Amino acid sequence: MKPPLFLFRHVTKRFGDRVLLNIDQFAVSEGVCALISGENGAGKTTLLKIVSGLIKPDSAKVHVKEVEMSWAKARARIQRNVVYLHQDPYMLDTSVERNVAYGLRLHKEPRASIYEKVADALRWARLDHLAHRNARSLSGGEKQRVALTRARIVNPSVLALDEPTTNMDQQSRISTYQLIDELRNEGMAILVASHDQTGFTPIADHHTQLVGGKLIEVETAVRRSRGTKITRFPG
Amino acid sequence: MESLTDASFRALSLLVSGDAELWAIISISFGVSLQAILYTTPVALLTAYALAHFEFPGRRTLVSLFHTLLAVPAVVVGLTLYLILSRSGPFGDLKLLFTQTAMVLGQMVLSFPILVAMGHSALQSADQRVWETAHTLGATPLRAMFTVMHEVRYGLFAAVIAAFGRIIAEVGCSMMVGGNILNYTRNITTAIALETSKGQFAQGIALGIVLLVLALVLNYSLSTLRHRLAMQA
Numbered sequence: 001m002k003p004p005l006f007l008f009r010h011v012t013k014r015f016g017d018r019v020l021l022n023i024d025q026f027a028v029s030e031g032v033c034a035l036i037s038g039e040n041g042a043g044k045t046t047l048l049k050i051v052s053g054l055i056k057p058d059s060a061k062v063h064v065k066e067v068e069m070s071w072a073k074a075r076a077r078i079q080r081n082v083v084y085l086h087q088d089p090y091m092l093d094t095s096v097e098r099n100v101a102y103g104l105r106l107h108k109e110p111r112a113s114i115y116e117k118v119a120d121a122l123r124w125a126r127l128d129h130l131a132h133r134n135a136r137s138l139s140g141g142e143k144q145r146v147a148l149t150r151a152r153i154v155n156p157s158v159l160a161l162d163e164p165t166t167n168m169d170q171q172s173r174i175s176t177y178q179l180i181d182e183l184r185n186e187g188m189a190i191l192v193a194s195h196d197q198t199g200f201t202p203i204a205d206h207h208t209q210l211v212g213g214k215l216i217e218v219e220t221a222v223r224r225s226r227g228t229k230i231t232r233f234p235g
Numbered sequence: 236m237e238s239l240t241d242a243s244f245r246a247l248s249l250l251v252s253g254d255a256e257l258w259a260i261i262s263i264s265f266g267v268s269l270q271a272i273l274y275t276t277p278v279a280l281l282t283a284y285a286l287a288h289f290e291f292p293g294r295r296t297l298v299s300l301f302h303t304l305l306a307v308p309a310v311v312v313g314l315t316l317y318l319i320l321s322r323s324g325p326f327g328d329l330k331l332l333f334t335q336t337a338m339v340l341g342q343m344v345l346s347f348p349i350l351v352a353m354g355h356s357a358l359q360s361a362d363q364r365v366w367e368t369a370h371t372l373g374a375t376p377l378r379a380m381f382t383v384m385h386e387v388r389y390g391l392f393a394a395v396i397a398a399f400g401r402i403i404a405e406v407g408c409s410m411m412v413g414g415n416i417l418n419y420t421r422n423i424t425t426a427i428a429l430e431t432s433k434g435q436f437a438q439g440i441a442l443g444i445v446l447l448v449l450a451l452v453l454n455y456s457l458s459t460l461r462h463r464l465a466m467q468a
């Protein structure tokens with residue numbers, strides 16, 4: 001088995017007197033979808049933000065492909081590889097199309113090819129009719145779909161999804177499960193924090209629960225054979 | 236001394252007829268103040284961003300310092316600059332006293348705290364998620380900064396407009412370091428002061444009208460921006 005992309009060990013984070021996280025080990029591996037559940041305020045968002053390099057832990061040992069690094073160094077690697085999706089995504093004050101194009105426009109890529117990709121992604125997300133609307137005027141579920149599209153289009157090695165389906169309707173949920181399954185099968189590492197256990201349990205390889213700052217295994221990993229098409233979801 | 240009605244009538248005809256001296260004075264005012272804003276804005280906004288974004292010791296003291304500097308009278312800035320630039324001052328060799336450059340410098344000093352203080356408030360109001368979104372999607376710190384600035388652009392425009400409004404209406408500093416030389420450093424405010432002291436009101440009134448119209452336009456733009464800001468929140 002390949003070593004994990006990122007291995008976080010002895011992660012602690014406190015706010016004031018309260019020790020929110022005290023995690024022995026957390027692995028992020030290619031082609032693995034990890035589901036993290038837990039009560040409100042358990043620290044799921046905080047954990048995902050640490051793993052995405054957005055919050056500095058009070059202490060942590062980070063191994064990047066088995067090489068131990070300082071937080072500062074690991075953080076740069078993390079930023080290049082992990083995209084975090086907010087629980088309540090922020091829409092930039094511009095069109096839906098430009099929101100989705102944001103990540104691609106950061107790199108030197110011809111405009112035509114960027115907007116071709118954006119158009120494809122929007123069509124997939126059934127957002128093409130909203131392409132020119134200001135993203136801030138969208139509904140909660142639409143915003144979540146824009147944010148997911150904006151995150152996946154940059155094709156990161158790791159996608160950290162914080163409650164990606166909360167505001168979505170049934171059809172959007174199903175296509176989100178399907179997308180996550182596809183991306184995972186293509187080798188992306190997916191981390192999902194969610195209360196939607198019925199939806200995510202079938203596609204997750206691991207399911208852990210955050211209780212009292214610790215991660216507890218809920219279900220032993222069911223590794224699927226790669227390449228088998230999942231037929232559970234209608235196309 | 237002419238009557239107020241006569242003076243007002245002559246003022247309007249000066250404006251409408253395109254009186255060369257009058258319009259030279261107006262263009263000096265705009266030229267100097269626009270230059271000052273142009274040079275100050277980038278540095279001031281970078282400072283404001285640093286104050287809003289980075290944690291460092293003394294940050295809050297610095298922020299209140301800039302708020303305090305807002306209250307420094309223009310004549311005091313003028314006096315300080317005069318002493319620095321006068322022949323016996325430390326930068327006397329540059330021979331900048333009574334030049335447009337000196338006026339630009341003075342107005343830069345005056346506009347800096349306004350731009351920093353108002354820019355800081357605008358940038359501080361930006362949602363933390365803007366920076367996080369930019370950062371996680373692969374933006375460099377510089378690029379993330381521009382994204383944050385773009386999100387609060389109306390607040391930043393408001394800062395620029397307020398700063399411009401203050402320096403174009405300022406008289407004390409321009410008078411002291413500009414010297415009120417016709418066709419060179421005589422701007423709207425110093426011309427009004429001079430003409431009035433000579434008992435010649437027409438030009439003063441005409442220039443006053445220009446300043447009032449400008450104030451109206453600037454305030455209207457500010458309230459439009461405030462409206463946009465309110466809509467955005």
Ligand SMILES: Nc1ncnc2c1ncn2[C@@H]1O[C@H](COP(=O)(O)OP(=O)(O)OP(=O)(O)O)[C@@H](O)[C@H]1O
Nearest residue numbers: 015016020038039040041042043044045046047087
């Ligand atoms: N910056 C902060 N300062 C102080 N306390 C914080 C901060 N961020 C988070 N917390 C606290 O840490 C706890 C965990 O927050 P977190 O957002 O990680 O929970 P969560 O598991 O994602 O909850 P939810 O299911 O509601 O999304 C909460 O009690 C929260 O108040």
Ligand SMILES: [Mg+2]
Nearest residue numbers: 044045087162
């Ligand atoms: Mg959360």
